[in-house]
Amino acid sequence: MTVHRRAGSLRSLLGALLSLAVAAGLGVGAAGAASAATGTPVAVTKYSFTSQAGDYVGQGTSAAYTPSTATVSVGGDAGYVRFRVSTADEWWDVDLAAPKGEQLRPGIYRNAERAPFRTGRSPGLDVSGDGRGCNEVYGQFSVNQIETDASGAVTVLDATFTQHCENAAAPALKGVLKYRAHPLSYAYTSDAGDYIGQGATQTHQGATSTFSLGSYGDGVQYGVSGKREYWTALLTPPDGEQFVAGRTYQAQRSHGAAVAGLDVFGNGRGCNTVTGELTVTKLARGDDGAIKAFAATFVQHCEGGGPALHGTIHYYA
Numbered sequence: 001m002t003v004h005r006r007a008g009s010l011r012s013l014l015g016a017l018l019s020l021a022v023a024a025g026l027g028v029g030a031a032g033a034a035s036a037a038t039g040t041p042v043a044v045t046k047y048s049f050t051s052q053a054g055d056y057v058g059q060g061t062s063a064a065y066t067p068s069t070a071t072v073s074v075g076g077d078a079g080y081v082r083f084r085v086s087t088a089d090e091w092w093d094v095d096l097a098a099p100k101g102e103q104l105r106p107g108i109y110r111n112a113e114r115a116p117f118r119t120g121r122s123p124g125l126d127v128s129g130d131g132r133g134c135n136e137v138y139g140q141f142s143v144n145q146i147e148t149d150a151s152g153a154v155t156v157l158d159a160t161f162t163q164h165c166e167n168a169a170a171p172a173l174k175g176v177l178k179y180r181a182h183p184l185s186y187a188y189t190s191d192a193g194d195y196i197g198q199g200a201t202q203t204h205q206g207a208t209s210t211f212s213l214g215s216y217g218d219g220v221q222y223g224v225s226g227k228r229e230y231w232t233a234l235l236t237p238p239d240g241e242q243f244v245a246g247r248t249y250q251a252q253r254s255h256g257a258a259v260a261g262l263d264v265f266g267n268g269r270g271c272n273t274v275t276g277e278l279t280v281t282k283l284a285r286g287d288d289g290a291i292k293a294f295a296a297t298f299v300q301h302c303e304g305g306g307p308a309l310h311g312t313i314h315y316y317a
Helices: 013-024
Strands: 044-052 062-065 072-079 080-086 089-096 108-115 124-129 137-148 154-165 172-181 182-189 199-207 209-216 219-226 230-235 247-252 260-266 275-288 290-300 307-313
Touching: 044 072, 044 089, 044 199, 072 154, 072 172, 080 154, 124 137, 124 154, 137 172, 199 209, 199 230, 209 230, 209 290, 219 260, 219 290, 230 290, 260 275, 260 290
Parallel strands: 108 124, 247 260
Antiparallel strands: 044 062, 044 172, 072 080, 080 089, 089 124, 108 137, 137 154, 154 172, 182 199, 182 307, 209 219, 219 230, 230 260, 247 275, 275 290, 290 307
């Protein structure tokens, strides 16, 4: 095994959301600085890993670090980025590299080789810690979000990895790294007999899917495309109201007095009538009042039936 040695005012919310959206190839609503509000999203920075028994680098352990317990930093550019974590007596380096001559962007990078020595068109991965590293790396990683500043330096990163040392069948080290990233995902579970979800369960993240958020009346239109699926959620507050973070609404397909509008459809399937429930967990608005970041959960029943579609929405919140 190779011994490795170490080479060490928040933006306005909408500025972060817009630049993230550009980096991820997404669309957002009209520009404007987002004002502080209950449930305003907070960027996440953390590192966590799990190591199978027999993995040399992780030694069969697991751990999690945040800025309250460790120093977490990112260096490099979208061609080759290094994520670093250190405490008084521990350190971890995670190198993620695009194929030579390319740039990292949201997606899945398979057949990764040890980053400094990658060959041909292979992406690069190299996870080391406390003096332990691999001579040969076999693995893959996914980039959910990546953002760079005007100089090309990486300023936002959300990625996961799986690394095997020395051969592809070796015990795995798996990890999650986030640097100033906002949640961006859609997940659903469909009960048996639910027409919309067809009894399936699926999770969409930036590595596989694209997301959009726009205005829809006084509410939002949320869109997802990926994994051979496309989804739309039309969500509106009750008559004369605005969505409030932390509130649960009874819902039907079209909003009314004291009832929110909930209409989630996808892959050519939709409801004629809806009953259900919508909980807004976080949101942030721009100066124009439009929602720029949004998170919610919902339960939707079609045509008065019992089976439901259960979903969780995160758009930079």
